[in-house]
Amino acid sequence: MAPFARLASLLNLGNTALSRRKVLSVLALLSPTHTTMELNLSLSGAARLDAGRLRKLAPWLSAESRDRLLRVLKDPSLRGRIPAAETGAVAASERMTVDELAIALLPVAQLFSEPPLSNFRVGAVLRGTSGNLYLGANIEVPGQMLGFSVHAEQAAVANAYMQGERGVACLAITVAPCGHCRQFLNELPNAPDLTLLVKGSGAIELRALLPQPFGPKDLGVTDRLFSGKRADLELLEGVSDELSLAALQAAAGSYAPYTKAYSGVAVLSSMKAVYTGAYLENAAFNPSLSPLQGALVSLVMGGEKPQAIAEAVLVDLENAPISQSSATRAVLDAFAPAARLRHVPARLKR
Numbered sequence: 001m002a003p004f005a006r007l008a009s010l011l012n013l014g015n016t017a018l019s020r021r022k023v024l025s026v027l028a029l030l031s032p033t034h035t036t037m038e039l040n041l042s043l044s045g046a047a048r049l050d051a052g053r054l055r056k057l058a059p060w061l062s063a064e065s066r067d068r069l070l071r072v073l074k075d076p077s078l079r080g081r082i083p084a085a086e087t088g089a090v091a092a093s094e095r096m097t098v099d100e101l102a103i104a105l106l107p108v109a110q111l112f113s114e115p116p117l118s119n120f121r122v123g124a125v126l127r128g129t130s131g132n133l134y135l136g137a138n139i140e141v142p143g144q145m146l147g148f149s150v151h152a153e154q155a156a157v158a159n160a161y162m163q164g165e166r167g168v169a170c171l172a173i174t175v176a177p178c179g180h181c182r183q184f185l186n187e188l189p190n191a192p193d194l195t196l197l198v199k200g201s202g203a204i205e206l207r208a209l210l211p212q213p214f215g216p217k218d219l220g221v222t223d224r225l226f227s228g229k230r231a232d233l234e235l236l237e238g239v240s241d242e243l244s245l246a247a248l249q250a251a252a253g254s255y256a257p258y259t260k261a262y263s264g265v266a267v268l269s270s271m272k273a274v275y276t277g278a279y280l281e282n283a284a285f286n287p288s289l290s291p292l293q294g295a296l297v298s299l300v301m302g303g304e305k306p307q308a309i310a311e312a313v314l315v316d317l318e319n320a321p322i323s324q325s326s327a328t329r330a331v332l333d334a335f336a337p338a339a340r341l342r343h344v345p346a347r348l349k350r
């Protein structure tokens with residue numbers, strides 16, 4: 001296939017004329033420099049992003065679009081969420097679809113990655129059913145078992161989930177998803193039809209990557225991620241501080257159809273920001289995301305380093321068959337050993 005025709009098929013452009021900007025964007029995507037970019041690792045992902053770097057990563061962006069995206073991406077309150085109105089405006093201005101924009105923003109998502117063990121930066125950009133885009137990046141836990149790693153796809157899903165998104169329409173990724181992530185994504189209600197946009201390979205549906213899936217229905221579960229269901233929980237001890245209540249809310253929104261061990265974590269950063277994570281279970285158990293992993297995603301996307309955690313609260317269900325307590329302490333010790341961890345039990349309201 002001729003190079004331009006191949007580029008057109010990669011971007012699913014059909015017969016539309018290729019603009020110079022689009023060609024530049026695809027060439028930038030195919031460049032290997034994005035996984036080996038030199039970054040100041042002491043800085044947070046948001047601090048690594050400035051106008052100069054965005055110009056390098058996306059040279060085809062107009063100055064207006066660049067300014068618009070920078071404002072959103074560096075806003076800590078948005079935590080890696082690009083609202084639909086912004087994505088629509090940039091996509092229209094750059095004459096591209098929102099999914100093409102998602103692919104083009106993958107190098108930006110990679111800036112948020114925290115891979116102290118592999119130094120391999122994975123970026124993901126998820127398009128929610130609302131039209132919002134959500135960034136995700138891999139987070140590794142130094143000194144602990146590799147199983148505590150958060151993959152970029154999981155991070156993007158957790159980011160969208162914690163920000164109230166109702167579903168996943170499409171997921172762009174810098175590399176093909178590993179088996180663990182294929183399984184993790186199989187928990188979505190639209191799993192077989194989910195479109196994955198793999199950098200350099202074009203679009204593929206999850207069913208093609210997971211042809212003989214094991215999923216919720218094999219365990220007799222009808223629930224799926226993003227159902228919007230909430231557990232009716234209350235704290236046992238009459239605790240009512242802000243961090244415990246935030247963790248309770250996260251626990252109530254957790255997805256635990258296999259163990260019913262609803263749990264949530266809230267962390268307070270040195271910048272006095274509160275980040276929460278809900279427990280997200282998986283039919284195959286191991287790809288499940290612990291509540292602290294979810295909170296770490298929120299914190300990293302909020303522009304802070306995991307070491308910035310000053311305090312954490314874990315809320316989980318009393319008498320549950322599993323506990324997040326030891327995993328939470330282990331991951332917290334790896335990043336912020338001085339951080340205080342409180343474990344507050346909850347129960348289902350009668």
Ligand SMILES: [Zn+2]
Nearest residue numbers: 151178180181
């Ligand atoms: Zn993975």
